[in-house]
Amino acid sequence: MNTLGNPLLQTWPQAHGLPDFGAIAPEHFPPAFEAALAGHRAEIDAIARQAGAPSFANTVAAFDASGRLLARLEHLFYTLAASATSPALQAVQRALAAPLAEHGSAVYMHQGLFARIDALFERRESLGLTPEQRRLLERLHLDFVRAGARLAPAARERCAAVMARLAELNTRFAQNVLGAESGYQLKLTTTEELAGLPDFVRAAARQDALDRGLAHEGVHVITLSRSLILPFLSFSARRDLREQAWRAWVGRGDDTGDTDNRAICREILELRAEQARLHGHPCYADYALEDTMARSQAAVMGLLERVWHPALAALQCEREAVLGAMAAAGASHALEPWDWRFYAEQARRARFELDEAEVKPYFPLHRMVAAMFDCAGRLFGLQFKARPDIRGYHADVRAWEVFDADGRLSGLFLQDNFARPAKRSGAWMNALRNQSRALGATPVILNNNNFARGGGSGEGEPTLLSFDDVRTLFHEFGHGLHGLLSNVEHERLAGTQVLRDFVELPSQLFEHWMAEPEVLKKFARHWRTGEPLPDALLARLQAARQFGQGYETLRYTASAIVDMAAHALPAAPADVVAFEAATVAAWGLPAEVGMNHRLTHFQHLFSSAGYAAGYYVYLWAEVLDCDAFGAFVEAGNVFDPAVAARLRECIYSSGNSCEPGAAFRAFRGRDPIVEPMLEERGLLA
Structure with missing residues (x-):
């Protein structure tokens, strides 16, 4: 195991404990993970082998604090795999999928460790725990049970094999979707092919052409980024091109080529059904x-x-x-599927006198970011200070330090807003570090979006967002606030690590403020003139919202x-x-x-x-x-x-x-x- 000079295993030099992203190469990850997995296994064995009786401190809190190097590497690795991947990194991801899953199974099926946690769980009423300590004990116990710690030996072995195979298939599935998306481009080279597209769509398509090295005059490219494909389907007057784009969009993974996901879907479903049976469930x-x-x-x-x-x-x-x-x-x-959005836009325009080309100039990205920060300040007292000196994994990444109302540092917020061929589609939040008072950890939170980058017109036009794009921006920042405002003792309970049908509450709730008139009147301003969103246009937007x-x-x-x-x-x-x-x-x-x-x-x-x-x-x-x-x-x-x-x-x-x-x-x-x-x-x- 060669770890000498591996930047992943050295002190990460940037502010807030971020690594020097430019020094990291895909080949650094396998030996770093090997060291981290070995270290975590040793920590787990040591907790399990303690001679003393189990206590909250020596078992539950000790487990929560274990595996710090592994957690740091995983947060970084999966961030890069989603947002800045490469063929070499994808190969590493495929190779590591099963070993990482096997390690997780080994930890959560560790009989010595589970025996200590189980003993505490049985005595939880008499341990004098705080409400948070009891919650942590109960959640960890459930984590172990749902992972298979109570299964018979043969069933545990089979469950671990199922989880390892699922990790491999999940990785292949995601990489196939990315391959289908990044491999598609609809080139528009004539005036006729651009018919119906407003300036903001043409600018975004022109920018995508530039980003893909298709810089010759007049070429525009439609990709499968949601922020580009949906406007194209809504405005393109070329029905034949709408059909082409729509079929590519809905057909991702449903083909006979290298990105075919049909067999992968079936095997994942089969293995999940087996996983459920191993745990005593019919499905x-x-x-x-x-x-x-x-x-x-x-x-x-x-x-x-x-x-x-x-x-x-x-x-x-x-x-x-x-x-x-x-x-x-x-x-x-x-009426076909590739017609609906086009004619619905015509109907919306006629009924509400709304034209997306009239609306978007009032929603430049930088002003909407300022709006979401302002809402967070007015609601929760947060302040955001730009840190342009902090370098992310890509030039698109921007950083802000976050302070509470008393000026205390609360965390670091990173934002990566634009679609790229090496970035998966969609929008998401993840943590590069979760908050924990016990570990003295302030959160490092990342929002990823996939907006179509503006500026392709060459006239200094910023990235302009649709109303739905603004909603997405606020949604992901709602998740970000869930991570940044987290105030718990133990990392396992921090931020967004809540039940899945609760985790979308903070994100969707924050969306409500983006449509509030006093927010829009303050921040929705025309990018050229600085004029605020007119009352009449705001009224039409509100009337059309349903x-x-x-x-x-x-x-x-x-x-x-x-x-x-x-x-x-x-x-x-x-x-x-x-x-x-x-x-x-x-x-x-x-x-x-x-x-x-x-x-x-x-x-x-x-x-x-x-x-x-x-x-x-x-x-x-x-x-x-x-x-x-x-x-x-x-x-x-x-x-x-x-x-x-x-x-x-x-x-x-x-x-x-x-x-x-x-x-x-x-x-x-x-x-x-x-x-x-x-x-x-x-x-x-």
């Missing part, structure tokens, strides 16, 4: 939901059905508007239904594509609507187990967030100090230190109700 959905707020398939499906039928009814009204726009344009062809909710609700809910249906099976379907089609057909999903994510590129489900049998959580959390925001509405001030202080204490700072239902009740004074969510989506009637 993976039951196993996954055991540790959630929902607890059961019946609760999940009840919520999904609650929105499905009103959304179908809303879609009928939207379809009439879309068909009316088609008739007005003289279109005689059938237009298209039937379409969007059905697309989301269909994906959640297929997720639950696939993981409710006792064994994987023979053909995942046919199963998906049959499931949405049985629910009556109109063909022209489609799904947010098809199984073959559904990274929430198959690049890890994080959202497997759990895509419903966005809707579950929306019930919580709409009801929670009502507390501010009832106070008569969306920045009410008392409500904000309660929100910080009960939701954003508490991490997983208390049961999520109790946390919500502590904030709201009661259990959540579903009606505010239905009203927000325009589905209450």
